[in-house]
Amino acid sequence: MGLISGLLGFLFGGGRNVIRETAEVFRENADQGAERSAALRSAAMAQFGTEFQNPAKGGFDRFMDGLNRLPRPALALGTLGLFLAAMFDPLWFAARMQGIALVPEPLWWLLGIIVSFYFGARHQIKAQEFQREIGATALRVPEVIANLEMIHELRDDSPGVADTGPDAALAEVVGRAESNPALEDWRRLRKT
Template structure:
């Protein structure tokens, strides 16, 4: 007992050798704990910096103007579509000329319009989905245990191909019986 302590000198010397070995090992392999602490500090500093941007709300005329513009596309699309129906009833010939004119719009421009509208509404919907509070679902009640024969019969009712190849492959049948349990 205590042979290593007597060989190396004392417990203090053993501790010093252990710390030296740890320091040498950290030269070749970084300390994971210190790396996680440094990453956490960098993350908190970045959050603090980004949070400082929103400390003082901007209620200038330009911000109010842009917020108003951001609210216009949906009503314009909705009321514009209804206006097209009204225009078709009031002036069918003018409406027809305009619709024929749309045939001359090149296809890449239609794709661009679809991308803009799709990304606008898609990003808006994604934002609302991300901000929706998540409801936790109640755990499902366990299903009552069924006998292997009953579950096999139920599987055969739902899988007609299974009935057709019954007995064709004994190993497959054994696997299916084991899987049904």
């Protein structure tokens, strides 16, 4: 009995467990691993919590927080503003869109990339022939200038906007009185 007692005292005596210590060399102790994991999660949550508990933010931090909230509403309200501008002053809107027609294609790609990355979408731009697009854009300049001149002539405050020019048929049509039953009824009611 002394031999077995001595062997068990050697393996498990003195607050040691040689079998457990040997096994932990090859496999993690699940209880201690869970304790370490819980301590790690608790420390991470405490760190994240302190990030949002700083009530004494400086002016620069508040400015940057506000600035980071602007792009989405600005894009949405800007798009709605374009629709309103097109309804209220179509000629002004058309003139601005002619200017946008001169923006080179690679600049549109750059804007698309910036907006896409800002909103989380990730895509890779394909290689494009930059010089070809610049040349194609430059070829559209005379057309855009002609369109702007036509738009300017259509404004109601342009001199001679109602001039029929040398077109005799148009002058005859413009000079001919149209029948307007509502106006005739109104005139008849006023006379009585």
